[in-house]
Amino acid sequence: MSKQIAPSESELSLAALRGDCARMAPHWAVPAKTAPAPVEPSLIHGVTVPPASARLIDAMAEYGD
Numbered sequence: 001m002s003k004q005i006a007p008s009e010s011e012l013s014l015a016a017l018r019g020d021c022a023r024m025a026p027h028w029a030v031p032a033k034t035a036p037a038p039v040e041p042s043l044i045h046g047v048t049v050p051p052a053s054a055r056l057i058d059a060m061a062e063y064g065d
Contacts, residue, residue: 049057
């Protein structure tokens, strides 16, 4: 039967975890944010919206104005 060793308090501390994360942060590259390019309405094909949904969306524009 093997004896299990309990982790020390330092291994479980929040300060140690924060330190590990701070050391790792420079290694994580953050991609630059880019706005999606607008699409011409003429290029959108095959989208169908049920009449009830279209009425709901149409009414929402009036609510927000």
